Amino acid sequence: MILVYIETRQGKVKKSSLEALSEAKRRAAGLGTEVAAVLAGTGLEAKGQEVSAYGAGRVYLLQNPLLEAYSAQGHGQALAALVGELKPEAVFFSATAMGKDLAPRLAARLGVSLASDVTRIEVKDKKLEFTRPIFAGKALLSFTLKTSPQIATLRPNVFALEQPGTMAGETVKKDAAVAESEIKGKVVELLAEKTGEMDVTEADIIVSGGRGMKAPENFALLKELSAVIPRSAVGASRSAIDSGWIGHAHQVGQTGKTVSPNLYMAFGISGAIQHLAGMSSSKVIVAVNKDPEAPIFKVADYGIVGDLFEVIPALKDELKKILE
Amino acid sequence: MNIFVFVKRVPDTESRIKINHEKKVVDEQGLNFVLGPYDEYAVEEALRIREAKTGKVTVFSLGTEDGLVILRKCLAMGADEAVLIKDAAGETYDGLRTARIIAAALRTKYPQFDLLLFGKQSVGADNAQVPSMVAELLGLPQANVVTKLELETDKGTAVREVEGGEEKLAFSLPAVVSAQKGLNEPRYETLKGIMAAKKKEIPVVAVDSLGLKPEELAIGIEVTNLDMPAARKAGRIIPGSAPEAARELVSLLRNEAKVI
Numbered sequence A: 001m002i003l004v005y006i007e008t009r010q011g012k013v014k015k016s017s018l019e020a021l022s023e024a025k026r027r028a029a030g031l032g033t034e035v036a037a038v039l040a041g042t043g044l045e046a047k048g049q050e051v052s053a054y055g056a057g058r059v060y061l062l063q064n065p066l067l068e069a070y071s072a073q074g075h076g077q078a079l080a081a082l083v084g085e086l087k088p089e090a091v092f093f094s095a096t097a098m099g100k101d102l103a104p105r106l107a108a109r110l111g112v113s114l115a116s117d118v119t120r121i122e123v124k125d126k127k128l129e130f131t132r133p134i135f136a137g138k139a140l141l142s143f144t145l146k147t148s149p150q151i152a153t154l155r156p157n158v159f160a161l162e163q164p165g166t167m168a169g170e171t172v173k174k175d176a177a178v179a180e181s182e183i184k185g186k187v188v189e190l191l192a193e194k195t196g197e198m199d200v201t202e203a204d205i206i207v208s209g210g211r212g213m214k215a216p217e218n219f220a221l222l223k224e225l226s227a228v229i230p231r232s233a234v235g236a237s238r239s240a241i242d243s244g245w246i247g248h249a250h251q252v253g254q255t256g257k258t259v260s261p262n263l264y265m266a267f268g269i270s271g272a273i274q275h276l277a278g279m280s281s282s283k284v285i286v287a288v289n290k291d292p293e294a295p296i297f298k299v300a301d302y303g304i305v306g307d308l309f310e311v312i313p314a315l316k317d318e319l320k321k322i323l324e
Numbered sequence B: 001m002n003i004f005v006f007v008k009r010v011p012d013t014e015s016r017i018k019i020n021h022e023k024k025v026v027d028e029q030g031l032n033f034v035l036g037p038y039d040e041y042a043v044e045e046a047l048r049i050r051e052a053k054t055g056k057v058t059v060f061s062l063g064t065e066d067g068l069v070i071l072r073k074c075l076a077m078g079a080d081e082a083v084l085i086k087d088a089a090g091e092t093y094d095g096l097r098t099a100r101i102i103a104a105a106l107r108t109k110y111p112q113f114d115l116l117l118f119g120k121q122s123v124g125a126d127n128a129q130v131p132s133m134v135a136e137l138l139g140l141p142q143a144n145v146v147t148k149l150e151l152e153t154d155k156g157t158a159v160r161e162v163e164g165g166e167e168k169l170a171f172s173l174p175a176v177v178s179a180q181k182g183l184n185e186p187r188y189e190t191l192k193g194i195m196a197a198k199k200k201e202i203p204v205v206a207v208d209s210l211g212l213k214p215e216e217l218a219i220g221i222e223v224t225n226l227d228m229p230a231a232r233k234a235g236r237i238i239p240g241s242a243p244e245a246a247r248e249l250v251s252l253l254r255n256e257a258k259v260i
Helices: A015-031 A045-052 A072-086 A097-110 A216-227 A238-242 A273-279 A308-323 B037-053 B065-077 B095-109 B130-138 B191-199 B242-255
Strands: A002-005 A035-041 A058-063 A090-094 A114-118 A120-124 A127-134 A139-145 A150-154 A170-175 A185-191 A205-209 A232-236 A263-267 A284-289 A302-305 B002-006 B009-011 B033-035 B056-063 B081-086 B115-119 B142-151 B155-162 B165-172 B175-179 B204-206 B221-227
Touching: A002 A015, A002 A072, A002 A097, A015 A035, A015 A090, A015 A120, A015 A150, A035 A045, A035 A072, A045 A058, A045 A170, A058 A072, A072 A097, A072 A185, A072 B130, A090 A097, A097 A114, A097 A150, A097 B095, A097 B130, A097 B142, A097 B155, A114 A127, A114 A139, A114 B095, A127 A150, A185 B155, A205 A216, A216 A232, A216 A308, A263 A308, A284 A308, A284 B242, A302 B242, A308 B242, B002 B037, B009 B065, B033 B037, B033 B065, B037 B056, B037 B065, B037 B115, B037 B142, B037 B175, B056 B065, B056 B095, B065 B081, B065 B191, B081 B095, B095 B130, B115 B130, B130 B142, B130 B175, B142 B165, B155 B175
Parallel strands: A002 A035, A002 A090, A035 A058, A058 A170, A090 A150, A114 A150, A205 A232, A205 A263, A263 A284, A284 A302, B002 B056, B002 B115, B056 B081, B081 B204, B115 B175, B142 B175
Antiparallel strands: A120 A127, A127 A139, A139 B221, A185 B165, B009 B033, B142 B155, B155 B165
């Protein structure tokens, strides 16, 4: 069995969890095994149905009021107990903030090594071979895990999402045994200020600004451009972040986030090596820069040598025509 | 407050990575090694807490004597003590092995502490596994990717980054916290600090003195390949005025690249 942890946030199943489930379904065939999913919390029946349509033969609902607020200690305990019972060959998470927080906790509890933030999975000799970027994408490491179960977190936006089927799987409710005394920390509040904005790691399209944006107020141009593009987010280079023009959550590159959207548009970004590391796995790259010698053009599929303050508004108008 | 900060020696982010294909390792020749960028935020935060509340800051690292340089940097920034856990294994990419060593070192040598700080990830392996694993092995709460930290005597709150927003965590002490960019602005070492750091003795603790079994020190990951990503080719430059180029670009993105 490949067991997939399904994350819910603000009452919704995360798309990236369904990507992990889709990949589990594809790899389970090679392993000759089945796929199951697990959700934790309370009142998850409807979500269980939704998830089963993506190919989980069984969906386990781990129920306990102590699992309503996320805590690595509470969720880790409950998952470890389920893994002990089901003995899956592999456990997949999405490499979201929560997945990256929880998977190592589970792995340490089970005493197994962990494959983090993987971007490719293959089946070789009935074992999973994982590939993941290291040095933020400057190199690719492939490896197998010697311990079992094989636990991995899968990078969002990399693995194809399968279409939901009509066959509903079985939903199995389980009362999760959670020792309250073991929960010494938990989430107490979701800070709403920035919530609702799409994160660069989850966006299909990123419009990103660098030093060429010249001033913090000019990032409004990119926000306006992003506003006309569905599932898009605003990114930035390190120099724009370090100048304080936009919050560091937007930083793409080696000390920021590594992204692989369908389309990455770089405005006024020269293309320092640490930035290229973070975005070179994007499917299509567009660069707009005044300097025709900027290194960013060496990785861009399409380039415009010109003034971004003219190009961005023109681009916004053209995109409006076809997207609205 | 008794604070421990774990730090790692990593290649700086401007490094061009070369691969030794035969050994399936990153070629360290010619790389400039530095204190991990996220570790700097962790060290700075520890110093600020000590300055606000009194206490002691101990930094520690795992590896060969090459790591002494970054430990001295931490001392020069103002850390009180430094310890090197000596291990010849090199980069294993196995977070669990590292976490077991750190947990064993704390358990056997330094069982009394209030806060254990890390950078949110190294720069290189990029695993972001070790802080949570150490927390689990020691039965402590964790707050990862933290941009704001507030502590009282026996408890604290932290703000951490999540997709498109932030969440607030509450936890008891001792706790494990991993630092994200934005937590603070790390200080530079002073000349006086650098001079004092040179004179400080850095004890070296051998990995095999920590009571770990051979299977706990085994590497749980088998590297099958290490390679560079496929190089991208430069595409085409779209000519014309801004409105013309924008129109052509949107047309290409829709009809040729099919991404919008």
